Amino acid sequence: MTAARISPFGGMIPATDDTLLPEINAAWAENTWVYQGTVQGIPTPKVLRTNSSSNITKVYRIPNNYTDAQHLVDSVWMEFTNIDTDVVRSVVVDDTYDRYYWAAPSLTPRYNTRARIAAGSHDYILGVPQPPKPTLNITGGASATQRSTAYVLTYVSAYGEEGPPSDPVNGTGKVDATWTLTWAAPDPNDLGVNRNLTLVRVYRTVTALDGTTTYFFVDEKPIATVSYADTKTDAVVSLNELLSSTTWTAPPSDMVGIISLSNGMLAGFRNNEVWFCEPYRPHAWPAQYTITTEFPIVGLGVMGQTLVVLTQGYIHTATGISPANISIVKLAGIMPCTSRGGILSAPEGVYFPSPAGLILVSGAGVLNVTKELVRKDKWLEYAQTSTLRAVRLNNAYYGFGSARFGVFDVNAFDNAAFTQEDFSGSRAGVLIDPTSNSIAFNILTSEDPIVNVVTDAWSGEVFIIRDGQTQWIDIGDANAVRDPYIWRSKIFQAENKKNFVAQKVYFKTPSWAPALNPVPNADLVQSLAADQWGLVRCYADGRLVHTRELRESGEQMRLPSGFKADYWQWEIEARVELKSFQAATTTDELRQV
Numbered sequence: 001m002t003a004a005r006i007s008p009f010g011g012m013i014p015a016t017d018d019t020l021l022p023e024i025n026a027a028w029a030e031n032t033w034v035y036q037g038t039v040q041g042i043p044t045p046k047v048l049r050t051n052s053s054s055n056i057t058k059v060y061r062i063p064n065n066y067t068d069a070q071h072l073v074d075s076v077w078m079e080f081t082n083i084d085t086d087v088v089r090s091v092v093v094d095d096t097y098d099r100y101y102w103a104a105p106s107l108t109p110r111y112n113t114r115a116r117i118a119a120g121s122h123d124y125i126l127g128v129p130q131p132p133k134p135t136l137n138i139t140g141g142a143s144a145t146q147r148s149t150a151y152v153l154t155y156v157s158a159y160g161e162e163g164p165p166s167d168p169v170n171g172t173g174k175v176d177a178t179w180t181l182t183w184a185a186p187d188p189n190d191l192g193v194n195r196n197l198t199l200v201r202v203y204r205t206v207t208a209l210d211g212t213t214t215y216f217f218v219d220e221k222p223i224a225t226v227s228y229a230d231t232k233t234d235a236v237v238s239l240n241e242l243l244s245s246t247t248w249t250a251p252p253s254d255m256v257g258i259i260s261l262s263n264g265m266l267a268g269f270r271n272n273e274v275w276f277c278e279p280y281r282p283h284a285w286p287a288q289y290t291i292t293t294e295f296p297i298v299g300l301g302v303m304g305q306t307l308v309v310l311t312q313g314y315i316h317t318a319t320g321i322s323p324a325n326i327s328i329v330k331l332a333g334i335m336p337c338t339s340r341g342g343i344l345s346a347p348e349g350v351y352f353p354s355p356a357g358l359i360l361v362s363g364a365g366v367l368n369v370t371k372e373l374v375r376k377d378k379w380l381e382y383a384q385t386s387t388l389r390a391v392r393l394n395n396a397y398y399g400f401g402s403a404r405f406g407v408f409d410v411n412a413f414d415n416a417a418f419t420q421e422d423f424s425g426s427r428a429g430v431l432i433d434p435t436s437n438s439i440a441f442n443i444l445t446s447e448d449p450i451v452n453v454v455t456d457a458w459s460g461e462v463f464i465i466r467d468g469q470t471q472w473i474d475i476g477d478a479n480a481v482r483d484p485y486i487w488r489s490k491i492f493q494a495e496n497k498k499n500f501v502a503q504k505v506y507f508k509t510p511s512w513a514p515a516l517n518p519v520p521n522a523d524l525v526q527s528l529a530a531d532q533w534g535l536v537r538c539y540a541d542g543r544l545v546h547t548r549e550l551r552e553s554g555e556q557m558r559l560p561s562g563f564k565a566d567y568w569q570w571e572i573e574a575r576v577e578l579k580s581f582q583a584a585t586t587t588d589e590l591r592q593v
Contacts, residue, residue: 003589004492004500007580008037008556010319010439011433014035014374014382019567021490022437025156026490027569028227029444035394038508039578041482042431042444045464045471048072054468057083057402057451062100062114069457076118082404083389084108084475088260092280097159101282102257103268109251111282125194127283128155128163133182139224140365141174147234148172149204151181152215154245155223156199160237161283165203165215179230186223196554197223208233218469219563220470231443248284251275257340259300270296274309276323286290286303294330299340301350301361308350308361310337315361320561331366335345335359341452342390342399348435349380351397352467353385357430358397373441382443391455391462393431394475396439398427398462400450426450481512484528487578488571497564502590503583505536507576514575520549527573534574538583540565550574556590559583 010024010035015573018027026032033040057521058080065074078087078100085104092099098114103126112123131153149172152165166183173179181202190197203221205213217240218230231422257276264280272293278284295313302308307326313334320326335354337343342353349362355371357379358425370379380387382402429444451465464472474480516530524547528535534550538559548557550572572578584590 001495001587002498003582003584004489004570004578005582006489007506007569008438009034009039009578010485011431012374013113013372013437013440013443014378015372018491019493023490024438025440027445027490028486028488028571029441030573031483032442032485032487033443033482034439034442035430037438039485039487039572039574041575043475043480044478044483045466045473046480048463048470048472049077049215050469052079052117053081055081055463057081057263058085059454059463059465059470060087060102061456061458061463062098063458066100069459069474069476070459072456072459073555074459076114077470080104083586084256086258087457088258088266089457091260091266091282092262092319094571099159099282100354101258101266101576103251103255104482105256106152108253109255120453122193123156123282124196126194127285127390128157128161128185128197128248129190129202129250130164131166131186132184133167134169134181136169136171137180137182138171138173138177139180141177143174143176143439145175146172147207149177149179149504150213150215151179151183151202151204151218151230152243152588153183154201154203154243155186155197156201156220157283158196158198162201162248164245164248165243170398176231178459180227181230182227182538185226191223196395200225202228202230204230204237206238209227215246216240217243222530233291236346245284247286247288248281249287250283251285257297257300259302260354261302261307262305266518267300267310267318269300271294272311274300274318274328275309276326289326291318291326291328295329295336298337299352301343301345303345303349303361303363308345310343310352315366317361331361333366335366338385339388341387341402342385344390344392344397347394348499351382351390353388353390353399355380355385357558358383358434359435368541370432370441373432373434382428382441384428387426388451389450391453392460394433394474395435395463396433398429398431398444398453399402400453401426401466402445402450402452423553427484434565475549482510482575484573484575486540486571486573489569489581492568494566494568497566498582499561499564500538500540500559500568500585501561502559503536503538503557503570503581503585504554504590505534505550505557505572505578506580506582507534507550507574509533509553509576516551520551523547528575533576534578537571537573539567539569539571541567542569553579556587 021440057136062076064453082104090099101111103109109126150168175428203215266277276289295311307318315331344351426449431442538546
């Protein structure tokens with residue numbers, strides 16, 4: 001080897017020795033964006049908004065008028081202090097209230113309407129409670145015919161959500177008697193603070209000719225009503241609708257996650273249980289639809305019509321067109337998910353971090369997509385697997401370790417004596433494109449701790465929460481300011497000891513590049529300064545032998561002489577867009593590269 005040329009450029013393949021890498025791949029790629037074959041920095045996030053509090057760890061955007069990326073600011077924002085808050089939009093057909101539902105480990109599942117969210121009005125507990133059992137008093141009547149009847153009550157919210165029936169009360173009396181029900185008033189908090197209950201409905205049984213009994217609607221009254229006198233005949237009542245909410249209980253109060261499926265279904269989980277709502281009725285979660293897993297559930301993902309259940313042990317898949325016929329399959333081989341925030345549902349399947357690497361669950365099975373990219377020890381070194389939060393950026397898995405909050409109960413200790421926040425790992429991340437060997441594996445860094453990374457549900461844009469702000473990574477802006485990057489080549493091995501004498505770096509200077517210091521820095525050891533476009537470093541047999549500023553694209557740079565080496569490597573730390581690199585053992589060779 002008497003000359004070296006690098007163009008195009010790619011990411012890292014840490015599973016391969018630095019001397020055996022393809023020429024386009026890097027031994028180190030930090031904050032690099034190589035999708036065009038050139039090297040640029042990751043776009044510097046743009047500030048969208050300042051969050052209402054530094055404790056905000058999750059946001060959800062509701063557009064006002066347009067859903068595209070050009071109108072991100074024109075939005076209503078939901079904010080949460082629990083990083084594992086899941087938000088889904090209503091699956092109700094033509095929901096005039098435009099409701100949103102969410103669940104998190106720190107609260108009972110909640111919901112609210114778009115109008116109330118925009119107005120800053122409080123949310124409600126998800127689900128409608130069971131009414132108290134009524135009492136029955138039968139009086140009057142002249143008929144000699146008797147009937148035996150059971151009554152139940154249900155509550156209904158202002159949004160038409162009906163809850164489960166009360167325990168039944170039974171009685172036998174004359175068919176033309178007055179059947180008077182009385183019951184206890186509901187909890188006052190359920191009339192507006194915790195829930196928005198507005199009606200109480202009365203149902204009673206009607207016996208068919210074959211002896212079967214069915215509950216039919218009798219009447220509904222304002223929620224403040226505590227008694228009802230029924231004088232309606234069976235002939236009238238039997239023309240009404242049937243009781244449909246027999247099993248429509250509220251979701252469990254400790255349901256910690258929620259996700260949207262097809263066919264109007266939502267799925268949620270707690271411990272080792274997966275719960276499903278009644279189709280198109282997000283307030284109703286019948287217990288008989290529950291399925292269980294062997295190990296505690298870490299999180300859920302969706303692949304087409306399949307729910308992927310990721311646990312501390314095995315992977316499970318659950319399929320079915322309705323919650324009444326869901327079938328669950330445990331996939332072979334223990335493959336624990338290490339971070340709920342690292343689960344990413346994508347068109348090709350569901351990604352999640354494991355101790356062995358980044359795993360993809362797809363219709364073709366389970367695949368460790370980083371098996372050929374990074375060794376297990378390097379994976380655990382580069383990826384903060386226990387706190388990883390991930391989104392899809394372009395075609396890549398973009399993940400950052402996240403800050404941890406609330407290590408101690410703030411009321412139990414002297415706060416000044418204990419660390420309340422853990423930022424370990426929140427400054428390091430990864431960008432992985434398993435579909436492209438050229439993009440491969442890239443390291444991400446952040447000077448300020450990353451709290452969370454979030455995908456906008458409406459536009460697919462990527463937000464990060466950092467410095468008390470919601471920031472936007474705008475990869476669609478060709479003129480966006482970009483972070484400085486470091487790209488280090490493979491180690492080139494000469495046929496025998498040689499001395500490279502010259503090199504060239506071709507690059508494009510962006511419009512936002514800083515003004516250069518009139519005096520170049522000629523120090524061998526230096527870091528990229530605020531008034532520099534870039535640095536190119538040359539290593540011979542692992543020793544730094546030359547550092548030069550990038551000031552003119554294609555400039556011929558002389559390398560030091562007087563020694564020879566077997567192994568040569570180059571590193572570029574820059575703000576410019578790197579197009580090509582060339583080096584040779586003679587200037588004539590350099591002209592021919």
